[in-house]
Amino acid sequence: MKKNDRLLGMDRDITRRDFIHDLSLASLGLALPAGTAAHAADSGSGPSAAGYPPVRTGMRGSHPGAFEVAHALAREGKAFPAPTDLDESYDLVVVGGGISGLAAAYYYRRRFGPDSRILILENHDDFGGHAKRNEFHQGGRMRLSWGGTMNLEYPYFSEEVNELMAELGVNIDTLLEGYHFRYGSGPKGEHAMFFDAETFGRDVLVQDFSFRAGRETDLDHAIDRFPISEASRESLKAFYARRDNVFAGKSESEVKALLKRISYTDFLKQYGGLTDEAANLFIRVTHGYAGVGADSLSAAECIGASVPIMHLFGSPNLSGSGATDAGGDVAMFPDGNASIARLLVRALIPAVAPGADASNLALAQFDYSKLDEPDSPVRLRLESTVINVTDGQAGTSVTYVNDGRVLRVNAKHTILACYHVIIPHLCPDLPEEQKAAQKYQVKRPLLVTNVLLRDSKAIDKLELSGAYCPGRLHGAVWVVKGVDTMGYRHDWDDAGTVPVMFWGSVTPPDSSVPVKEQHRASRAALLAMTFEDFEREVRTVLDGMLGPAGFDVREDILAITVNRWSHGYAYGYLDLWDPEWPKGEAPHEIAKKPFGNITIANSDAGAEAYTHVAIDEARRAVGELD
Numbered sequence: 294m295k296k297n298d299r300l301l302g303m304d305r306d307i308t309r310r311d312f313i314h315d316l317s318l319a320s321l322g323l324a325l326p327a328g329t330a331a332h333a334a335d336s337g338s339g340p341s342a343a344g345y346p347p348v349r350t351g352m353r354g355s356h357p358g359a360f361e362v363a364h365a366l367a368r369e370g371k372a373f374p375a376p377t378d379l380d381e382s383y384d385l386v387v388v389g390g391g392i393s394g395l396a397a398a399y400y401y402r403r404r405f406g407p408d409s410r411i412l413i414l415e416n417h418d419d420f421g422g423h424a425k426r427n428e429f430h431q432g433g434r435m436r437l438s439w440g441g442t443m444n445l446e447y448p449y450f451s452e453e454v455n456e457l458m459a460e461l462g463v464n465i466d467t468l469l470e471g472y473h474f475r476y477g478s479g480p481k482g483e484h485a486m487f488f489d490a491e492t493f494g495r496d497v498l499v500q501d502f503s504f505r506a507g508r509e510t511d512l513d514h515a516i517d518r519f520p521i522s523e524a525s526r527e528s529l530k531a532f533y534a535r536r537d538n539v540f541a542g543k544s545e546s547e548v549k550a551l552l553k554r555i556s557y558t559d560f561l562k563q564y565g566g567l568t569d570e571a572a573n574l575f576i577r578v579t580h581g582y583a584g585v586g587a588d589s590l591s592a593a594e595c596i597g598a599s600v601p602i603m604h605l606f607g608s609p610n611l612s613g614s615g616a617t618d619a620g621g622d623v624a625m626f627p628d629g630n631a632s633i634a635r636l637l638v639r640a641l642i643p644a645v646a647p648g649a650d651a652s653n654l655a656l657a658q659f660d661y662s663k664l665d666e667p668d669s670p671v672r673l674r675l676e677s678t679v680i681n682v683t684d685g686q687a688g689t690s691v692t693y694v695n696d697g698r699v700l701r702v703n704a705k706h707t708i709l710a711c712y713h714v715i716i717p718h719l720c721p722d723l724p725e726e727q728k729a730a731q732k733y734q735v736k737r738p739l740l741v742t743n744v745l746l747r748d749s750k751a752i753d754k755l756e757l758s759g760a761y762c763p764g765r766l767h768g769a770v771w772v773v774k775g776v777d778t779m780g781y782r783h784d785w786d787d788a789g790t791v792p793v794m795f796w797g798s799v800t801p802p803d804s805s806v807p808v809k810e811q812h813r814a815s816r817a818a819l820l821a822m823t824f825e826d827f828e829r830e831v832r833t834v835l836d837g838m839l840g841p842a843g844f845d846v847r848e849d850i851l852a853i854t855v856n857r858w859s860h861g862y863a864y865g866y867l868d869l870w871d872p873e874w875p876k877g878e879a880p881h882e883i884a885k886k887p888f889g890n891i892t893i894a895n896s897d898a899g900a901e902a903y904t905h906v907a908i909d910e911a912r913r914a915v916g917e918l919d
């Protein structure tokens with residue numbers, strides 16, 4: 294039976310829920326949308342949320358107050374009052390304080406000298422872009438999790454990214470020594486499937502089974518427990534047991550062409566013999582990997598996504614990478630790539646964390662009051678949304694909104710390290726073809742919700758380290774333990790407070806429409822959701838999954854941080870939705886062309902949602918400046 298809000302503990306005081314009455318936005322006629330109260334809560338015994346954003350809980354990521362100015366400009370064409378000229382001029386202004394913007398500032402100093410005066414403008418109340426640290430102190434000991442980007446995909450690093458990592462003191466071997474987190478296949482338990490009552494009629498937790506890896510033994514017995522029709526269960530059993538080549542007799546090129554034309558879920562039905570119901574269970578499995586459902590990815594793209602497919606070509610393994618939940622060759626900091634952002638900020642503005650280096654970074658608290666000091670050659674200004682950038686004989690001028698004021702600064706150069714879709718609104722003078730290319734790059738919405746649990750007793754009892762949830766908003770959930778490095782420890786044996794990370798992307802209402810329309814519809818749905826919607830969602834899942842093992846949903850949740858990424862992954866081209874562009878004519882190649890003293894970075898410029906791509910594009914953008 295569906296629990297009401299009281300039984301779910303919605304009335305429990307997990308956070309001190311402050312509504313931020315943003316008077317400055319109101320003064321511009323930009324009220325916060327109804328129902329999107331900002332939950333900037335204090336974190337209990339730890340540092341104060343007022344001066345230290347990483348401990349803020351509630352609605353984070355694209356938090357209220359961060360996006361209203363940009364939306365008013367881009368969606369409503371709002372005209373802002375004439376700017377006030379500040380008596381500040383710089384060598385470089387960077388728009389966007391994500392990894393790409395921070396790396397651009399770093400490379401600029403390297404190219405033009407350490408005395409270069411640089412201003413980084415960022416619309417959020419914290420730096421890092423998608424690289425955000427979620428820091429919890431509610432249970433006493435500090436616990437860390439990732440607000441967004443976490444994997445360092447080191448095998449794909451360019452020489453220059455490796456060089457930057459070395460300069461920042463990042464050693465992949467050291468990170469790997471302390472890396473015992475494995476996306477749901479940790480030492481304390483394997484991946485599971487959670488079928489929820491609202492979608493499937495009853496709550497069922499099937500341990501030691503995942504869509505990716507299936508199960509080594511007793512597979513049929515595990516699938517027999519799935520609360521779906523018998524026909525669908527039988528189709529799944531037959532699917533996982535198969536090892537024949539469904540394409541026997543076809544040439545390699547025929548098979549390749551076919552795999553690029555068919556969606557993964559259609560492939561599962563047509564060649565894997567799954568029923569519609571069984572195939573649909575796989576849709577959310579690729580959300581975290583690609584930001585889109587498996588029904589919008591080609592079967593060829595899914596070969597790289599560690600989902601079961603290779604066994605239908607006669608391979609002994611289910612997937613190209615051996616069908617695991619482990620997530621490939623990656624290294625990780627305890628707060629994910631927020632550490633890279635913090636190392637860059639520390640290198641640019643040493644006063645923020647004088648004693649910190651890579652070896653103790655996870656425990657270091659940054660002094661945010663030092664980010665924007667007049668005497669510092671590099672300044673990082675938060676809560677500042679850029680609304681206009683123009684280029685002229687004397688250099689560039691940059692207008693932004695901060696705390697309700699419309700302000701302008703001048704700079705010799707400007708690097709746009711922000712999302713490409715906003716650039717046509719910031720620089721209306723760009724060539725039409727370039728603006729159209731930028732608008733093509735619609736980012737994929739994503740969602741990372743961290744929930745701090747009082748202890749991990751129920752999780753340990755069930756021997757869980759993660760679960761797929763085919764019927765829920767977040768398609769996967771992982772126990773966050775075992776990234777023991779850079780001064781931080783959270784052993785798998787520690788039964789104390791534990792973050793669990795819910796990972797997902799809003800399933801679009803209609804996945805037959807073009808993929809960018811799907812993203813826009815998902816984004817609208819994501820932005821319309823309130824904190825209470827997310828809270829109810831994670832409480833429902835935790836109660837159904839862990840309740841039978843003694844988890845008390847009213848008592849055992851200490852904090853919730855929703856990292857809502859309305860503009861998440863950079864748009865990468867997809868087999869089913871994009872043409873094959875001739876070299877030099879792909880939208881991202883046109884979008885990033887320099888324009889006088891303005892150059893363009895961000896992972897969008899590489900059309901790949903990776904931290905190393907964001908860095909490579911920053912280096913290129915600095916190199917293009919005269």
Ligand SMILES: Cc1cc2nc3c(=O)[nH]c(=O)nc-3n(C[C@H](O)[C@H](O)[C@H](O)COP(=O)(O)OP(=O)(O)OC[C@H]3O[C@@H](n4cnc5c(N)ncnc54)[C@H](O)[C@@H]3O)c2cc1C
Pocket residue numbers: 363388389390391392393394414415416417421422423424440441442443444445446677678679680710711712715739740741858860861862863894895896897902903904905907
């Ligand atoms: C949930 C999630 C998980 C991810 N996981 C991984 C991973 O594990 N590994 C990996 O390599 N990559 C991952 N990524 C991809 C990630 O996008 C990149 O790794 C990288 O962080 C992108 O950096 P960026 O600087 O290009 O963009 P962003 O991080 O988006 O930074 C751009 C910044 O510009 C700001 N901005 C935009 N417009 C304006 C304006 N008008 N004025 C001022 N500021 C503005 C934005 O708010 C933002 O802070 C993940 C992304 C998401 C969303």
